[in-house]
Amino acid sequence: MTFLSYLISGISLGSVYAIIALGYTMVYGIAKMLNFAHGDVIMIGAYMSFCATAYWGLTPLVSVLLAIVVCTVLGVVIEGLAYKPLRQASSLAVLITAIGVSYFLQNAALKIWGANPKTFTSVVGSHTFKLFGGELSITMTTVVTVAACIIIMVGLTLFTTKTKIGTAMRAVSEDKGAAQLMGINVNTTISITFAIGSGLAAVAGVLLCSAYPTLMPTTGAMPGIKAFTAAVFGGIGSIPGAMLGGVLLGLIEIFSKAYISTQLSDAIVFAVLIIVLIIKPDGLLGKRRSEKV
Structure with missing residues (x-):
């Protein structure tokens, strides 16, 4: 039962990484930029939910919806102010800007909420399911997290393949110039992508x-760093790859802590990533793309 307990914990943690990685993989797959401020949008979403329940007396569901709305708007603002002016700039310039935005959000949160840790109350309650005569316990948080990850992945897959906006996203991902010639508003499409990714960050x-x-x-x-690792692990740009990479990363981390060393678990996670990328540079589900010249 101990093994099953670790397995469930790994899947639960991996599902959180997967939801975060989905935001990374969408932005990179469509805009071809690494938004390293994504992890700090996660933090802002959690603070908004915390304030809504602890200070404003709102219900957990409303607090989650508020966090999604705030992070969605924040993502669009960040994209418009920090990344849109750099659309034709080098990747290094975008990367440095992303790091700057990340530190700005962290310091803004430090100024507003202070450095003291807050105790976050679960938005899904503390109910626990007992299995096998009480030998195995599964929390409601675990159930909701795994279910949310699956629903989000399926929803994003259908959205990108079955909707007009999703088709525009895939066109921009393939060739921004050609997409613009076909009448697609590239800037709007990228803003929508950031909005979706930031909304997912709030949920995560x-x-x-x-x-x-x-x-x-x-x-x-x-x-945020581990979720980016998960996106690369699964094949950045691939929605199923982000989910697979996130779940595998969570399992590796939990089992490393349980059976090897809590101090070395992060090192083991990144070592596995290096090995996978040596064997398959495009990630587990990534597809190699030929460069047009």
Whole structure:
């Protein structure tokens, strides 16, 4: 039962990484930029949910919806102010800007909410399901997290393949210039992509803090890095790859902590990533694309 318990914990943590990675993979797949401020949008979403329930007396569901709305708007604002002017700039310039935005959000949160950790109350309650005569316990947070991950992945897949906006996103991903010639508004499409990714970050932040109830300005930093690792692991640009990479990363992390070392678990995660990329540079589900010249 101990193994099953670790397995469930790994899938739950991996599902959070997967939801965050989906935001990364959408932005990179369509806009071809790495938004390293994504992890801090997670933190902002968690703080908004915390304030809504702890200070304003709103219900957990309303707090989650508020976090999604705030992070969606924040994502669009960040894209418009920080990234849109750099559309033709080098990748290094965009990367440095993303790091700057990340530090700005962290310091803004530090100024507003302070450095002291906040205790986050789970938005899905503390109910626990007992299985096998009580030997195995599964929390409601775990059930909701895994279900949310599956629903989001399926929803995004259908959205990108069955809707007009999704078709525009895939066209911009393939060739921005050709898409613009076909009448697609590239800037609007990229803004919508950021909005969706940031909304997903809010969901991930709430679920992450529901499972690990300590909230501070740096809460989203390491999960953001690990989720980016998960996106690369699964094949960045691939929606199923982001989910697969996230779940595998969560399993590796939990089992490393349980059976090897809690201090070495992060090192093991990144070592596995290096090995996978040596064997398959495009990630597990990534597809190699030929460069047009």
